[in-house]
Amino acid sequence: MIRLYTKNAVLLAVVAAASYELAAEFGPWPALLTCAAAAAAASAAGAFLLRTSGVGRVTWRNRLAGYLIPWGWRLNRGKLWPIPVVSWAVWTAVCGAAVLLRPAPDQPALGTRAALLAAWVIDAAALVYLLGTLARATPGGRVGPIWKLVAVIAGVISASVGLYVGGQTTAALVVGGGPPVVVGGGFGLLLLFVVTVGRNTRWN
Structure with a gap:
């Protein structure tokens, strides 16, 4: 459990740092749109990997999907679609928060x-x-x-x-x-x- 929390914390920190740097380099809206698009692609890829992975076996597909769509598992009720949707929302929200906290005068x-x-x-x-x-x-x-x-x-x-x-x-x-x-x-x-x-x- 501690390993899972640590992995998720590292993922959040990486996404926040990347969004922060994008906002500082290109401005808030391009950074946010880029992050939302990347989150959508990652979530769709994670859902595809889970959909095409074998039942009852842990392969590289399951492991990679765990990094792309780590959120929403408590909300899925046995269905696949809530996991990528919630994961996309979480990634985008983290990006938005990092962009909101970007460097600015008198900050x-x-x-x-x-x-x-x-x-x-x-x-x-x-x-x-x-x-x-x-x-x-x-x-x-x-x-x-x-x-x-x-x-x-x-x-x-x-x-x-x-x-x-x-x-x-x-x-x-x-x-x-x-x-x-x-x-x-x-x-x-x-x-x-x-x-x-x-x-x-x-x-x-």
């Missing part, structure tokens, strides 16, 4: 923009995970709290992007990066407690 430092991009990626990953949970939920299941979380995360992303577009970069970073820091910090404290104190505690 904050590169480290701040990189942190903001990382916050948006984490928020979007949480949103996709929750949507996948909803897609897998049984009919009649209690999904009300999950829908509320989806609405909150979507609001956080929208507010953060809006603040950045409005020139409030610090506020955008606080809004977009605050929830992941709080949740990650809480989980880290819980893990630290379990490792240091909890191992000597009788939970029964």
Whole structure:
């Protein structure tokens, strides 16, 4: 699992860096259109590789497709088409975020923009995970709290992007990066407690 997350993080970083450089060299719209076209080609190629791969066998086609269309597997419900569609949307969104954070006069430092991009990626990953949970939920299941979380995360992303577009970069970073820091910090404290104190505690 850690290997999968690391691979996806590296893929996102490569796509974001390439889009960033394209935007700096050719401008935002050519970079975004080029990235969207490349993402569409990669997603279509990944779907073709999966469609033509043998059932029950892991070959180079499956492995290569895993790099081209790594997103949307929790949303597919046994169908192929959602995987390339979601993957294209994710690649294009990452490109758009990188283009939005391109160098410009009076812009904050590169480290701040990189942190903001990382916050948006984490928020979007949480949103996709929750949507996948909803897609897998049984009919009649209690999904009300999950829908509320989806609405909150979507609001956080929208507010953060809006603040950045409005020139409030610090506020955008606080809004977009605050929830992941709080949740990650809480989980880290819980893990630290379990490792240091909890191992000597009788939970029964």
